[in-house]
Amino acid sequence: MTDGRLDPEREEALHALEDEFSALFARVRRMYLEYAARLAPGLSPAAYKLFSAIAAAGQARPSELSERMMADKSQVSRMVRxxxxxGLIERMPDPADGRSSLLRPTEDGLRRLTAVREGDEQRLRNSLRSWSLDDIRNLARLLHALSSGETP
Known part of the structure; x- marks a missing residue:
């Protein structure tokens, strides 16, 4: 339509998509709460997310984490502490920048993270067991396009 409004069918489809994303995000928030508590009692979900990012990278500077997590440096600093x-991470001097430090997961932290996540891959596989390979590939392709701002 030329007045900026979407046709009713498209509007309805977009509302349905927003509802599904809301449900998915709520489920992910609950998952982070559960994982944080299992990783270390009292750990905040935000710190769990930060730890996951450090573990995935192997090591990272606090400034990189702040940018990646879109969080204030003071928030990242609190989560690092x-x-x-x-006992999930350790701090080392950054050889490339003496003013900064590198954060890396401890062996115990990685072991605990693996234990927390155990079974999740299997749950995803079980959820998608009856999906066709084309549907799985299409979902991955479409999610990538949406997250990167591309047109599929």
Missing amino acids: ELEGH
């Missing part, structure tokens, strides 16, 4: 307090 929280993770250190739980």
Whole structure:
């Protein structure tokens, strides 16, 4: 339509998609709450997400994490202290920048993270067991396009 409104069918489809995303995000938030508690009692879900990012990268600077997590440096600093307090990460001097440090997961932290996530891959596989390979590939392709701002 030329006045900026969408046709009713498209509007309805977009509302349905928004509803599904809301449900998915709520489920992910619950998952982060559960995983954080299993990783270290009292750990915040935000710190769990930060720890996951550090573990995935192998090591990272706090400034990189702040940018990646779209969080204020002071928030990242508090979460780093929280993770250190739980023995999940260790801080090392950054050889490339003496003013900064590198954060890396401890062996115990990685072991605990693996235990927390155990079974999730299997749950996803079980959920998608009856899906066709084309449907799985299409979902991955469409989610990538949506997250990157591309047109599928």
